[in-house]
Amino acid sequence: MLPEALPEISDTDLEQFFQILLTQYGYDFRGYAPASLKRRLGTVLRRYGLADMQTLNQRLLSQSDYFERFINEITVSTTELFRDPSSWAALRAQAMPPLLSLSQLRIWHAGCSTGEEVLSMAILLHEMGLYSRSQIFATDIDGYSLEQAQKATYPLRYKALYEQNLQAALPGVSLSSYAKEVGGQLVFSPSLLSNVRFLRHNLVMDAAFGQFELVLCRNVLIYFTPSLQDRVVTKLVDSLVTGGVLMIGTKESLFWCTAAKRLLPINDGERLYRKRQ
Ligand SMILES: C[S@@+](CC[C@H](N)C(=O)[O-])C[C@H]1O[C@@H](n2cnc3c(N)ncnc32)[C@H](O)[C@@H]1O
Known part of the structure; x- marks a missing residue:
């Protein structure tokens, strides 16, 4: 079975996302490489069953207690003891x-x-x-x-x-x-x-x-x-x-x-x- 495709994220949605994080939380994600950021946002949407990026943006606007969990989900924490x-x-x-x-x-x-x-x-x-x-x-x-x-x-x-x-x-x-x-x-x-x-x-x-x-x-x-x-x-x-x-x-x-x-x-x-x- 093919893996389910991640939801599409437009540049406009991404722009709105950057503005919310910056103005409401003081975090600037504009310098993150867009392709991998979109991929991770897509994974978050799928995990929570959110229809689109606008729904996630709305959630970030209205539920500030979700933000900490979101930061954990949007960052890549992969690591190892004595990696490389x-x-x-x-x-x-x-x-x-x-x-x-x-x-x-x-x-x-x-x-x-x-x-x-x-x-x-x-x-x-x-x-x-x-x-x-x-x-x-x-x-x-x-x-x-x-x-x-x-x-x-x-x-x-x-x-x-x-x-x-x-x-x-x-x-x-x-x-x-x-x-x-x-x-x-x-x-x-x-x-x-x-x-x-x-x-x-x-x-x-x-x-x-x-x-x-x-x-x-x-x-x-x-x-x-x-x-x-x-x-x-x-x-x-x-x-x-x-x-x-x-x-x-x-x-x-x-x-x-x-x-x-x-x-x-x-x-x-x-x-x-x-x-x-
Ligand atoms: C892939 S892990 C690397 C962990 C470890 N340094 C290693 O090489 O195994 C990347 C880490 O960078 C952190 N990170 C991402 N953006 C950051 C930022 N703006 N400031 C500080 N840490 C950040 C993530 O939260 C994550 O824990």
Whole structure:
């Protein structure tokens, strides 16, 4: 059987949607890549049995308590522990060494989703003996994902994949040193989050909020138009100290970003860059 087609969304409907989010909620989605945004809006319409985009727009106008759930539904929260393991191995081997002698390591995960990337970093820092010197800020636009992230608890079905990614990223390190099965779930040690602060932050609307030795913004830029990627990457690079490291997703690029000239590649294939003098 063919999957049911998603409802059509016109540019006029989309324009009205942008205006409602901007004026009623202060969220600007105009810089999100339209094709994938329309696809996700179509999925929301189908899930709720809404006839068309006008009905969704009406709902957003009249039911402000629906907005939080909507943000969760419209964003893509896909993530993994040690996602793209070779990037983590390169981060450790090639990007971290100059940071080892620092007395503090401030790290920002921009778009941390449900927290697996933050736990990966915490495990890496533990393994390198750096965790106690580290202060980690983990932010996302989506409050539901942030709530999940703070629980550090995941369905057991991910265990094999997480074990495999961890082995590929940090050979010899066992997942059982950091997580255990409790009540049919995979629960990470709370000590991994003791130096982590989770905060709501919108990369499009909110100002940068500190200076960091390491900024990770992975698999977030891919949902933005080139001009929004340019603006957001400028914000990320402004947030790095000289010599600080930027890590983006392996399927992302700095091609559109003027701030790229303020970076030197550490490993271009793994999307690791250092802020130049
Ligand atoms: C695909 S997940 C990536 C998670 C993780 N960084 C990784 O690579 O596995 C994208 C995340 O970006 C967040 N996001 C989307 N737009 C955002 C924005 N404007 N500001 C902050 N986070 C945003 C989403 O809520 C989602 O959690």
